[in-house]
Amino acid sequence: MKFLDFPYQRPDFEQATTELKTLVKQFEEAKNGQEQIEIIEKYFEISDEFSSNVTIASIRNAINTKDQFYETEMKFYDENNPILSSFIHKFQKVIVESPFKADLIAKFGKHYFNLIEVSLKTFDEKIIPLLIEENKLAREYDNLIAAAQIEFEGKIYNLSQMGPFLESIDRKTRHQAQLKMSEYFQANEEKLDQIYDSLVKTRHQMAQTLGFKNYIELGYYRMGRTEYDANDVANYREQIKKEVVPAVTKFNQRKAKRLKIEKLKSYDRISFLSGNPKPKGTKADLVNAAKLMYSEMSAETKEFFEYMLKHELFDLESKAGKRGGGFCTYIPKYEAPFIFANFNGTLGDVDVLTHEAGHAFQVYSSRNNYPSQRWPGMDAAEIHSMSMEFFAWPWMEAFFKEDSRKYYFTHLVGAISFLPYGATVDEFQHRVYENPELTPEARKEIWRSLEKIYSPEIDYDDDDFLKKGTYWYRQSHIFGAPFYYIDYTLAQVCAFQYWVKDRLDHEKAWKSYYHLSTLGGTQGFVGLLKEAGLDSPFEPGTIKKVLKPLLEYLDTIDDLNL
Numbered sequence: 010m011k012f013l014d015f016p017y018q019r020p021d022f023e024q025a026t027t028e029l030k031t032l033v034k035q036f037e038e039a040k041n042g043q044e045q046i047e048i049i050e051k052y053f054e055i056s057d058e059f060s061s062n063v064t065i066a067s068i069r070n071a072i073n074t075k076d077q078f079y080e081t082e083m084k085f086y087d088e089n090n091p092i093l094s095s096f097i098h099k100f101q102k103v104i105v106e107s108p109f110k111a112d113l114i115a116k117f118g119k120h121y122f123n124l125i126e127v128s129l130k131t132f133d134e135k136i137i138p139l140l141i142e143e144n145k146l147a148r149e150y151d152n153l154i155a156a157a158q159i160e161f162e163g164k165i166y167n168l169s170q171m172g173p174f175l176e177s178i179d180r181k182t183r184h185q186a187q188l189k190m191s192e193y194f195q196a197n198e199e200k201l202d203q204i205y206d207s208l209v210k211t212r213h214q215m216a217q218t219l220g221f222k223n224y225i226e227l228g229y230y231r232m233g234r235t236e237y238d239a240n241d242v243a244n245y246r247e248q249i250k251k252e253v254v255p256a257v258t259k260f261n262q263r264k265a266k267r268l269k270i271e272k273l274k275s276y277d278r279i280s281f282l283s284g285n286p287k288p289k290g291t292k293a294d295l296v297n298a299a300k301l302m303y304s305e306m307s308a309e310t311k312e313f314f315e316y317m318l319k320h321e322l323f324d325l326e327s328k329a330g331k332r333g334g335g336f337c338t339y340i341p342k343y344e345a346p347f348i349f350a351n352f353n354g355t356l357g358d359v360d361v362l363t364h365e366a367g368h369a370f371q372v373y374s375s376r377n378n379y380p381s382q383r384w385p386g387m388d389a390a391e392i393h394s395m396s397m398e399f400f401a402w403p404w405m406e407a408f409f410k411e412d413s414r415k416y417y418f419t420h421l422v423g424a425i426s427f428l429p430y431g432a433t434v435d436e437f438q439h440r441v442y443e444n445p446e447l448t449p450e451a452r453k454e455i456w457r458s459l460e461k462i463y464s465p466e467i468d469y470d471d472d473d474f475l476k477k478g479t480y481w482y483r484q485s486h487i488f489g490a491p492f493y494y495i496d497y498t499l500a501q502v503c504a505f506q507y508w509v510k511d512r513l514d515h516e517k518a519w520k521s522y523y524h525l526s527t528l529g530g531t532q533g534f535v536g537l538l539k540e541a542g543l544d545s546p547f548e549p550g551t552i553k554k555v556l557k558p559l560l561e562y563l564d565t566i567d568d569l570n571l
């Protein structure tokens with residue numbers, strides 16, 4: 010069956026809550042571990058059925074936000090999910106209090122319990138109205154961004170469709186495109202400030218209601234972090250400041266030379282005077298190239314990608330009314346990953362077929378795990394996607410043709426240069442939630458001051474709006490997924506290790522990667538790294554060690570003549 014034909018039905022919340030209540034009662038009355046295991050498995054079945062429907066609705070809503078039917082469904086979930094959460098919370102509580110805990114741990118693993126314990130700390134019925142408010146505000150932000158209509162050179166574009174202009178080889182065009190985007194955000198500045206201010210205060214109130222000092226610790230628990238805290242992350246950011254920022258400064262000097270520009274400006278978002286590497290061919294060509302690539306990469310990826318194609322588990326083109334960005338999700342009932350993207354003719358399109366496909370491959374490889382263990386935490390999840398981008402290197406010529414050497418250089422430089430930006434987003438949020446009473450203006454000043462630390466060369470030229478410290482408006486994670494962003498950088502540091510391993514020995518590297526993919530979420534980030542034989546980014550010195558071979562490789566490239 011194709012995704013379009015997957016039947017959708019709004020789950021009966023009353024029935025679900027009644028079933029959950031019954032399960033809790035049965036669980037408490039169970040006489041041994043085996044009985045309790047069966048009840049948990051029954052709960053997993055209900056949860057799979059339920060989440061399949063919610064996921065189908067959310068994908069269809071993201072594909073067409075103008076379709077009132079699924080918009081209504083999503084509103085319904087926003088309002089009702091927190092009520093269901095309270096029942097799940099009750100169930101989790103009896104699970105951790107089980108007298109047969111040893112049997113349950115033997116069956117479901119220690120990490121399953123660690124996650125439940127962390128999740129119990131993040132919920133109390135008292136915060137339900139705040140959770141509902143948070144959902145509503147995050148949706149408001151999403152809709153505001155999706156509705157963006159920017160007039161440029163006589164046509165109307167959404168934010169994602171502006172991408173190619175920002176990468177135009179004509180400096181004037183990309184400069185104007187940046188100013189036009191700023192104009193859009195400036196016109197919505199007050200609204201965005203209001204939404205963010207309300208989100209910060211709502212989350213702070215949640216934290217206080219649950220007995221936390223502020224939102225930071227709660228935010229970490231909500232991200233399911235069981236092995237590291239804000240201190241570890243702060244030390245990790247120091248490694249980025251020390252090792253990565255100077256490397257990126259050197260990249261920028263090389264780029265200025267390539268572009269023959271004295272002083273780079275923020276809108277010089279191209280890597281080469283001849284333009285950034287671009288995928289060659291239509292959407293169908295790219296998908297065909299991906300099909301060939303996955304058939305050659307490994308037996309496992311061949312089977313996976315054929316499954317994706319057979320069931321049409323993609324929505325790739327950018328369209329009016331479609332939500333921005335890209336993501337991968339999973340519909341358990343049909344063992345179906347789904348890839349959502351907004352193709353716009355830039356090299357990001359290829360990333361979708363490698364990065365998002367990496368996520369999809371991982372969840373497909375973990376499909377027989379228990380529901381809560383199919384995905385790793387957000388931090389580890391990005392290892393699979395970012396490493397897949399590197400495993401895909403030997404096939405990039407099929408996508409980029411004559412631009413492939415440029416692609417390799419841009420990909421690696423871009424991935425390294427991303428780390429300081431990721432740290433900026435992360436440190437910004439720590440500063441914001443440490444002090445929820447900051448005014449919107451003070452928040453912007455903090456953003457700007459962090460930019461000066463992590464991206465010392467950034468020069469906004471005549472863009473007074475970005476100079477004020479507003480670049481983060483476009484970073485949806487800051488609104489919808491607090492503290493998530495650093496995960497991309499943590500995973501990137503791990504993915505770099507696969508870049509090195511794959512060049513040394515593909516079979517061995519692939520074996521480790523596939524093993525990691527099947528493990529899914531059976532362990533936390535640090536535990537998974539150990540299983541896969543990767544160095545933890547939290548260990549002092551890891552970034553320096555990981556960066557060394559990458560910088561050496563980049564030094565051998567004559568980028569002035571690509």
Ligand SMILES: [Zn+2]
Nearest residue numbers: 364368391394
């Ligand atoms: Zn990802």
